[in-house]
Amino acid sequence: MVVKNKDAGNCNLCGVCNLTCPVYKVLQKESAGPRFKAFLTKKQEYKEVFFLCTQCTACVQSCPARINIEHLSIRAEMTKKGFETPANKIMRENIKHYGNPFGEIKKGRKIKQYYT
Numbered sequence: 001m002v003v004k005n006k007d008a009g010n011c012n013l014c015g016v017c018n019l020t021c022p023v024y025k026v027l028q029k030e031s032a033g034p035r036f037k038a039f040l041t042k043k044q045e046y047k048e049v050f051f052l053c054t055q056c057t058a059c060v061q062s063c064p065a066r067i068n069i070e071h072l073s074i075r076a077e078m079t080k081k082g083f084e085t086p087a088n089k090i091m092r093e094n095i096k097h098y099g100n101p102f103g104e105i106k107k108g109r110k111i112k113q114y115y116t
Contacts, residue, residue: 008041011067017059023052034059037069050074051085 017034018024024033032052040047053071060068078084084092091101098104 006065006067008038008067008069010065011035011038011042012065013039014064017063017067020058020062022054022056022058027052034069037071038067041069041074046074046078046083048083048085050078051088 013035015033015035017038018030021032021034030036031049034053037049037053040049050071055071057068060066075084075088079088079092090103094101094103
């Protein structure tokens with residue numbers, strides 16, 4: 001049986017999603033977790049916290065109601081309206097100018113390998 005994802009309007013704010021969210025685990029702030037983002041989405045209030053998401057979908061996978069907060073479309077709409085974080089702006093400029101999110105890669109710079 002395929003279970004379809006539902007939008008944040010159907011969220012009952014139980015908080016199960018916070019338990020699996022890597023951002024919430026690191027920052028330990030309710031305002032950084034998916035439950036708070038669902039709350040804001042229900043109120044149609046979009047803030048900087050929507051940029052605090054890794055898009056890992058752990059929240060959707062753990063949610064008993066299969067709620068999916070559309071972070072990417074919310075971020076795109078916020079950016080279109082002129083709001084973005086300084087880090088997001090730098091990343092977009094780097095992609096535009098250098099073709100990557102990190103900026104200019106200088107000759108001779110070694111890239112650390114994290115795998116063997």
